[in-house]
Amino acid sequence: MYDTPTFAAQLNDLHQAGRPWVVALLVDITGSAPQNVGARMVVTEAGLHSGTIGGGKIEARVIQEALKLLKSSQSHAYFEWNLQTEIGMTCGGIVRIFLEAYRPQAWTIAVFGAGHVAQALIPLLTTLPCQIYCWDPRPEWIEALPSHPRLRAAVAEQPAEKVTDLPVGSYLLSLTMGHAHDTPILATALQHQAQDPKAFAFLGVIGSPAKAGVLKRELGKQGIPKELLAQLHCPVGLPLGSNEPAEIAISIAAQLLQERDKLQSHAKWDQPGYRKRPERD
Numbered sequence: 280m281y282d283t284p285t286f287a288a289q290l291n292d293l294h295q296a297g298r299p300w301v302v303a304l305l306v307d308i309t310g311s312a313p314q315n316v317g318a319r320m321v322v323t324e325a326g327l328h329s330g331t332i333g334g335g336k337i338e339a340r341v342i343q344e345a346l347k348l349l350k351s352s353q354s355h356a357y358f359e360w361n362l363q364t365e366i367g368m369t370c371g372g373i374v375r376i377f378l379e380a381y382r383p384q385a386w387t388i389a390v391f392g393a394g395h396v397a398q399a400l401i402p403l404l405t406t407l408p409c410q411i412y413c414w415d416p417r418p419e420w421i422e423a424l425p426s427h428p429r430l431r432a433a434v435a436e437q438p439a440e441k442v443t444d445l446p447v448g449s450y451l452l453s454l455t456m457g458h459a460h461d462t463p464i465l466a467t468a469l470q471h472q473a474q475d476p477k478a479f480a481f482l483g484v485i486g487s488p489a490k491a492g493v494l495k496r497e498l499g500k501q502g503i504p505k506e507l508l509a510q511l512h513c514p515v516g517l518p519l520g521s522n523e524p525a526e527i528a529i530s531i532a533a534q535l536l537q538e539r540d541k542l543q544s545h546a547k548w549d550q551p552g553y554r555k556r557p558e559r560d
Contacts (some may be wrong), residue, residue, distance in 0.1 A: 289321065289329055296429040297324055297385025297410035299354040300452045301345035303378050303430055305332045310372030312362065313337065324349055334375065336366050341376060348380045385445050386539060391438050392419035392454035393462050396485060399528035400454070405429050409533075412445070415436040415455075439463040443471050450481040450535055452515060458486070458494055469507045481538050483515030483531065490514075538556075 312332030319328030393415035520526030
């Protein structure tokens, strides 16, 4: 069992990263069981995160139920199992387990491409309250990214396949090696946006006005309508700084903050008593 500070710190890390999780708590035992009352573990969408309630078949069953809970709209679940007849263990006792799901509202930023600009941008984004994903087909670039609880980076031979797995309202950045790599990612994103207008809150592409024209022509030939193409921010980033990767990264981060604040402000302006952020000196 975890001591309280360590357990709380782990949950805080998940909360700060915007990752949903389930706490499984062994609340009662009749007879024998492989763990004591009060044992707990944490399950995320990736499976077991930490802790144990006994291992083996009982733990596998709890993980299965926790993943089901995460995919549902429910906040909790309670199970009572006979370890011998229902789980297939020889202990023979009865366990009672409570599952509670936590779903922090995450600001999700998906970065496609891990090149020079991404290498400068992602460490900057990890200082913000967001969950960051990054995919690139080149292992050496993925490995060069920092390890951080808010970052999930992986090699993907076909990064476009990851687009539809992103949470609704994600901010998507295509920072790949060139427009030939951007096109399948953007085509998938815009087709998904056509089906669900809330799929992406922001679609940004690194490049130039000339590249934007090429991309829009090629995407238009694939049947993407003009009103969707108008949602692309290319070149991505506010018009400041030079072409140095660090300065491009700052301009992109600034635009992401600007767009996020616009969405949050639209949601708050109609609420009674809402006051704008005070001016800074």
